Amino acid sequence: MPAGQAVGGTACTKLTGPYQRQVERWLGLKADGRQSAADCKEIAAFQKDQRIKPAVGYAGPATWSRMMLLAAREAxxxxxxxxxxxxxxxxxxxxxxxxxxxxxxxxxxxxxxxxxxxxxxxxxxxxxxxxxxxxxxxxxxxxxxxxxxxxxxxxxxxxxxxxxxxxxxxxxxxxxxxxxxxxxxxxxxxxxxxxxxxxxxxxx
Structure with a gap:
């Protein structure tokens, strides 16, 4: 998906992802279901840490799937x-x-x-x-x-x-x-x- 804005040196998308609310909730952000610069920064940081590409802060299926996997891995x-x-x-x-x-x-x-x-x-x-x-x-x-x-x-x-x-x-x-x-x-x-x-x- 296209990158839209730069936040803290990271290229970020302005697009709201299909799993926006779920990803926000998982990261402890305000779960309003709308993309913001702060949301993008946190989502992109998670993506970089988990080696999800592109790490542009888009709350898509790959990011949500990784969160589900991490939460379920132990039990x-x-x-x-x-x-x-x-x-x-x-x-x-x-x-x-x-x-x-x-x-x-x-x-x-x-x-x-x-x-x-x-x-x-x-x-x-x-x-x-x-x-x-x-x-x-x-x-x-x-x-x-x-x-x-x-x-x-x-x-x-x-x-x-x-x-x-x-x-x-x-x-x-x-x-x-x-x-x-x-x-x-x-x-x-x-x-x-x-x-x-x-x-x-x-x-x-």
């Missing part, structure tokens, strides 16, 4: 929304756009950022089962690659994307991951493992 299931079972459960948190795998109370993968389905193509909530794994899958429906695809409900699957997952628009229903995270998850989940999806992606 992603602190709220108990993902059922604890003796077997592996892949937890898909649509509210925070995070996914992890737990066995009992032990987290064995993640949490990692993800991108779920957009409005009209929501990732289906509830219990599912991994029924097919296809490492080099190609979607004939959308004519696009789906590396490390692990299908759990019809055409919905965990899979990697080669572009950014940090977009305001969601997927066509799948749980999109970075290539590195999808590869790691491929080695964790097995056919027959359980998946639990809850919440709602912001904006859907």
């Amino acid at each position: 992603p299931n602190a709220a108990g929304k993902c059922p604890v079972r003796t077997y592996r459960v892949a937890c898909v948190d649509l509210d925070r756009q995070l996914t992890w795998v737990q066995k009992g109370e032990k987290v064995v993968f993640g949490p990692v950022p993800m991108r779920s389905g957009k409005a009209g193509y929501r990732t289906r909530r509830g219990w599912h089962t991994v029924y097919w794994k296809h490492k080099n899958h190609w979607s004939t429906l959308y004519n696009s690659p789906m590396p490390y695809a692990q299908f759990f409900d019809g055409g919905q699957a965990f899979h990697a994307v080669y572009g950014s997952i940090f977009t305001t628009v969601g997927s066509w229903g799948c749980v999109n991951l970075t290539l590195g995270d999808a590869k790691k998850l491929w080695n964790v989940l097995k056919k027959g493992d359980h998946v639990y999806v809850w919440g709602r992606r912001p904006g859907t």
